[in-house]
Amino acid sequence: MGSQRVLLVVPFAPAVRLFRLPLLRLLRERGIDPLVFAPDWAQELEEEVKRSTGAMAEGYPLNRAGLSPLADLATLVALGLAFRRLRPRMVITFQPKPNVYGIMAAALVGVPRRFAVVEGLGFAFTPGEENLKKRVARAALRFLYRLSFSLAHKVFFLNPDDLNEFVSQGLVQREKAVLLGGIGVPLEEWPPAPPHLEPVTFTLIARLLREKGVREFAEAARRIKANYPEARFLLIGPLDTNPGAIRESEVRSWVEEGLLEWVPWTEDVRPCLRQTSVYVLPSYREGVPRSTQEAMAMARPVITTDAPGCRETVVPGVNGFLVPPRDAQALAEAMERFIHEPDLIVRMGQESRRLAEERFDAWKVNERFLKELGIE
Structure with missing residues (x-):
């Protein structure tokens, strides 16, 4: 069963209900065994996702907005151990920290196929007020993106501006970058x-x-x-x-x-x-x-x-x-x-x-x- 398992890694459990249900249902229709990793699952939400899509849920530690190296290392280790235990065929990550640490963890334990989805560039890359924290976060993310996306098989973007910016800055190789468009609504x-x-x-x-x-x-x-x-x-x-x-x-x-x-x-x-x-x-x-x-x-x-x-x-x-x-x-x-x-x-x-x-x-x-x- 592990060979048919596909793992999704997201940064926020309620986002599964908001954004991922159509994808999970389609995976089940194709005979795939999907499992969703997200921090802070509520039991009611976990049961709803399983009931409506057949997907299982599992938690992992994630400090979404912080810049703590120790917390991020804990995320990397937790995901790596989980991936080694579950032996998935494929890992798909969404949003900055899952894209970084999910892809790294999947590569470290030898997950055969690794894909990241960039759904927006977030606070560090958004034009606006500049300060030291923002500059540090942007520099750190650039380094981590280069590393993690070098380990991904494809990186998906929702709009051409983000794709072109990542390619021009050397954060992702052009041949790996795919323009998907909006995630859509049912x-x-x-x-x-x-x-x-x-x-x-x-x-x-x-x-x-x-x-x-x-x-x-x-x-x-x-x-x-x-x-x-x-x-x-x-x-x-x-x-x-x-x-x-x-x-x-x-x-x-x-x-x-x-x-x-x-x-x-x-x-x-x-x-x-x-x-x-x-x-x-x-x-x-x-x-x-x-x-x-x-x-x-x-x-x-x-x-x-x-x-x-x-x-x-x-x-x-x-x-x-x-x-x-x-x-x-x-x-x-x-x-x-x-x-x-x-x-x-x-x-x-x-x-x-x-x-x-x-x-x-x-x-x-x-x-x-x-x-x-x-x-x-």
Whole structure:
């Protein structure tokens, strides 16, 4: 059985429910025995993943945001011991630390096939405020990526900007780099919703980080509400511990000012998207954002930035608008167009669904992914 086993290594157990279920189901359909490694499994989530996909779950130690060499060594050792015990045919890793230590561990114990998926460059590579911690993290990651990706058989990227940057910096060999595109969404679970026209509602779903453009969203809301007080703004997302995290006090000040409504998190964002007229993501950089793909599947127009990953989700003037990163005024002007021309909400929403079906069908994306992995 070990020879047919495929191991996925992810940095956060809830991400399995959010992003990996279609892939796990497809692996089972192909007769593969999938097992998912993630830190901090809750029993309920572990049982849900097993029930819905047949995949088993196992934990491992991971300090996601820290720079502790001892903690990272513990991750490497734990994964290496687990891989030696399980003897998988293939290891697939997602996100920075699993990509580094998962690939290294798999190579050290002789896992035959090793694949990494770069779903975004993270805090260290995202343009913005520079400080010593960020520079140290970026230098360390560059070194570790060069080492781990030299041991991978293929490295997948969601957008061409990230792929070209990694190749140009010598972090991955060009012949190993594969452009996958967005991970997609199961469209049958994200059906189009009727347009929401009154009140015109702008929604951002993201972890509360500076790099997600949360402050620009709040400032654009302030400018819009000065002239259109009936407009509604929804901010949906949890506080975070990353260096770019926004303090709870700042978010609550926006709520008290009447700029926006904050939902710290919800397991199912579909009810919020049904209340949404236009989805907004003013991020500085992404892989290809899953939240935007979900909004497109539900027939919502999109305003996002002309930045790597984000620009992959919008055809300007067709299903939404692109604005420069860190430009609250340009963001407010794009929002204002939907207030002045509500027919855009209907027309661009329909185009978003069409583009989602064309580009972001999870089943089509995963079929292509498995083919690249050599799983027919």
